[in-house]
Amino acid sequence: MANTIRVRAVANGDSIEVQSLIQHPMDSGFVKDKKGNLIPPHYIEVVTFEHAGKVVFSAFWGPAVSKDPYLKFTFKGGKKGDPLKISWIDNEGQKDSLDGKIL
Amino acid sequence: MKPIAIAILIALAAATPALAAGEQDFTAAYAAAAKVEQQALAMQAAWTTTEKTLKDAKKAADAKDYDHATALARQAEALAKQSIRQAEEQKTAWRYAVIR
Amino acid sequence: MIRKLLAAFAVLCAGAIVSAHAADKIDPAADLKAFQAYFKQQFPAVPLDDFVNGPYAVNKGMRAQWESIMQFPPYDFALDAGKTLFNTPFKNGKTYASCFPHKGVGIRQDYPQFDAKTGEVVTLELAINRCRAANGEASLNYETGPMDSIVAYMAETSRGKRFDIKVPKDPRALAAYQNGKQYFYSRRGQLNFSCASCHVTAAGKRMRGDILAPALGILASFPIYRSDWGSMGTVPRRFTSCNSQVRAVALKPDDKAYRDLEYFLTYMGNGLPVAGPGTRP
Amino acid sequence: MSEQMAAPRPVNAERRLILKSLTVVGITSFGLTGGSAWSAFADDAPTWPHDAFKQKSLDAALKALYGKGFEPSDKVALDVPEIAENGAVVPVAVTASLPGVTSVAILIPANPFTLAAYYKVPVGTDASVSCRLKMAKTSTVIAVAEAGGKLYGASKDVKVTLGGCGG
Numbered sequence: 001m002a003n004t005i006r007v008r009a010v011a012n013g014d015s016i017e018v019q020s021l022i023q024h025p026m027d028s029g030f031v032k033d034k035k036g037n038l039i040p041p042h043y044i045e046v047v048t049f050e051h052a053g054k055v056v057f058s059a060f061w062g063p064a065v066s067k068d069p070y071l072k073f074t075f076k077g078g079k080k081g082d083p084l085k086i087s088w089i090d091n092e093g094q095k096d097s098l099d100g101k102i103l
Numbered sequence: 104m105k106p107i108a109i110a111i112l113i114a115l116a117a118a119t120p121a122l123a124a125g126e127q128d129f130t131a132a133y134a135a136a137a138k139v140e141q142q143a144l145a146m147q148a149a150w151t152t153t154e155k156t157l158k159d160a161k162k163a164a165d166a167k168d169y170d171h172a173t174a175l176a177r178q179a180e181a182l183a184k185q186s187i188r189q190a191e192e193q194k195t196a197w198r199y200a201v202i203r
Numbered sequence: 204m205i206r207k208l209l210a211a212f213a214v215l216c217a218g219a220i221v222s223a224h225a226a227d228k229i230d231p232a233a234d235l236k237a238f239q240a241y242f243k244q245q246f247p248a249v250p251l252d253d254f255v256n257g258p259y260a261v262n263k264g265m266r267a268q269w270e271s272i273m274q275f276p277p278y279d280f281a282l283d284a285g286k287t288l289f290n291t292p293f294k295n296g297k298t299y300a301s302c303f304p305h306k307g308v309g310i311r312q313d314y315p316q317f318d319a320k321t322g323e324v325v326t327l328e329l330a331i332n333r334c335r336a337a338n339g340e341a342s343l344n345y346e347t348g349p350m351d352s353i354v355a356y357m358a359e360t361s362r363g364k365r366f367d368i369k370v371p372k373d374p375r376a377l378a379a380y381q382n383g384k385q386y387f388y389s390r391r392g393q394l395n396f397s398c399a400s401c402h403v404t405a406a407g408k409r410m411r412g413d414i415l416a417p418a419l420g421i422l423a424s425f426p427i428y429r430s431d432w433g434s435m436g437t438v439p440r441r442f443t444s445c446n447s448q449v450r451a452v453a454l455k456p457d458d459k460a461y462r463d464l465e466y467f468l469t470y471m472g473n474g475l476p477v478a479g480p481g482t483r484p
Numbered sequence: 485m486s487e488q489m490a491a492p493r494p495v496n497a498e499r500r501l502i503l504k505s506l507t508v509v510g511i512t513s514f515g516l517t518g519g520s521a522w523s524a525f526a527d528d529a530p531t532w533p534h535d536a537f538k539q540k541s542l543d544a545a546l547k548a549l550y551g552k553g554f555e556p557s558d559k560v561a562l563d564v565p566e567i568a569e570n571g572a573v574v575p576v577a578v579t580a581s582l583p584g585v586t587s588v589a590i591l592i593p594a595n596p597f598t599l600a601a602y603y604k605v606p607v608g609t610d611a612s613v614s615c616r617l618k619m620a621k622t623s624t625v626i627a628v629a630e631a632g633g634k635l636y637g638a639s640k641d642v643k644v645t646l647g648g649c650g651g
Contacts, residue, residue, distance in 0.1 A: 019275050045532040046532055054606075055606060057609055061600075061602075062537040065616070065617055066615075066617060066618050067433050069615065070275050070277075072275075073603075073612060075608055077608050150452065151392070151452055182393070189391065189395065200397060200404075201388055202234075267565065268565050268569050268575050271575040272616070411645065430569070430570035430572045433572060
């Protein structure tokens with residue numbers, strides 16, 4: 001299975017702009033399926049971004065974050081080629097992580 | 104929206120007879136409606152509204168509410184007839200909409 | 204005096220006959236010219252190539268949201284999956300590349316096309332399923348799933364190439380084109396809307412909160428990730444959902460009528476660039 | 485692709501099973517455990533603010549998250565569309581030009597749950613985030629940033645119309 005995480009981290013001087021997209025249904029728990037049954041809530045709760053072992057950003061999400069969630073932030077102190085690790089866990093305990101690199 | 108209003112009127116007119124409808128009335132009304140709808144489907148002219156009304160008619164019949172079921176079946180037939188009339192009209196009317 | 208009136212009447216009649224005759228004559232090139240001219244006149248501020256961006260070409264507020272979404276478009280996953288699927292060999296060892304000119308790369312702008320052998324219109328989706336059948340594989344769903352991923356990838360390899368749909372002088376091709384044209388302009392469904400009611404007459408206007416895309420170039424960004432669906436969909440998926448929206452019973456996604464419609468509509472956008480995959484509200 | 489929901493995900497099936505039974509326990513002893521998968525399994529991981537995400541008013545959500553209200557500030561810039569093209573995907577961007585911002589939160593009072601997203605901003609990271617949120621209906625969107633123990637905020641209205649015959 002392909003990784004659920006896409007990341008684009010681009011260095012501009014020592015400023016790193018990070019954009020990520022995660023494949024996840026982010027079911028709110030308020031939507032019904034075709035048979036009229038409520039689809040239970042299923043959403044990512046926490047996403048963390050680590051640069052060289054240090055957490056540079058963490059996101060805490062509820063069911064109001066859109067399907068296939070997108071995130072953009074910027075941190076300082078990185079450089080081209082540095083590792084960037086992204087990990088997420090959802091309310092069902094499913095998780096995934098990706099070891100990316102700064103471009 | 105005019106066609107809908109007409110459909111409702113026809114359905115109402117059909118539903119008003121003083122005597123309560125029985126299973127046989129429903130079966131006949133439903134068969135007639137289904138036949139016209141088959142024709143509409145074959146012409147690729149059918150309306151989802153007709154399909155839904157037919158389903159609702161069947162549901163009402165399953166619940167032994169033959170009055171309501173028969174009225175719905177007749178409404179469905181009226182809708183199916185309108186959808187066919189629309190398609191017949193459009194066989195020539197579409198030309199007036201063409202960008203020239 | 205009476206004679207003069209009669210003469211005028213005769214001229215009028217002749218005119219009517221001529222125009223009725225003109226309506227019967229199938230002239231795709233003339234249609235295209237009028238079609239594109241109409242939209243240029245309706246939206247003088249929109250550059251021709253920008254029509255492929257649908258509602259975003261004609262509404263500023265939506266364009267800003269779209270540009271934000273395109274920073275990391277949600278079809279990225281489908282695109283990756285499509286590339287993998289496209290290059291994964293069938294059980295017999297062959298791939299999709301074996302079924303298409305230029306190994307299937309950069310050919311989106313040539314579909315749908317008229318197939319002289321069978322006398323019918325072949326959409327890219329149909330060509331993909333024919334390819335699968337020829338290699339002993341089961342058909343894919345026309346509307347969504349792996350199909351939209353493969354088409355997304357094939358469109359992406361064709362980005363910027365200009366649509367070049369051909370309607371040959373073959374009477375069957377002309378009939379298919381005319382059939383698609385008739386479908387486009389015919390009202391259907393309980394709401395009594397044609398494709399043209401929304402995407403010609405009301406193009407650029409709001410309908411229940413959405414901005415209606417102009418019909419010119421409307422298929423150029425397919426397949427699309429539609430927020431409303433929360434997923435990807437092909438041209439046939441859009442056709443079936445359009446039908447349901449006007450309360451018409453949708454056809455089978457590979458129905459001849461839909462293929463003819465796509466043929467006509469894509470031809471109307473000849474000269475515009477391939478912009479798929481895309482995103483829409 | 486709606487199929488993507490059914491696509492295999494990197495799940496430890498066994499763990500998921502244990503988790504499910506734990507959830508059942510969690511429900512029966514409701515109120516005792518937080519119920520968050522994360523807090524149940526990784527003691528060292530940051531805790532998902534369970535309480536704050538369950539609140540149904542702006543005041544209650546802010547109280548649960550920060551224990552205080554915010555003061556309006558033009559140093560918090562909130563970028564949202566005036567009319568959302570689709571309530572399912574509303575781009576939201578927040579930038580706080582204040583020194584020492586430690587967190588940013590986005591709240592949508594008209595949604596079933598008010599708190600939509602909460603971001604922790606460590607030293608060295610800009611107090612700026614873009615994301616895409618769902619909006620059930622027309623609402624005010626509020627962005628707050630915490631700096632120096634105080635809460636600063638900005639709000640804007642976003643109109644959400646029905647989806648329909650568009651695109």
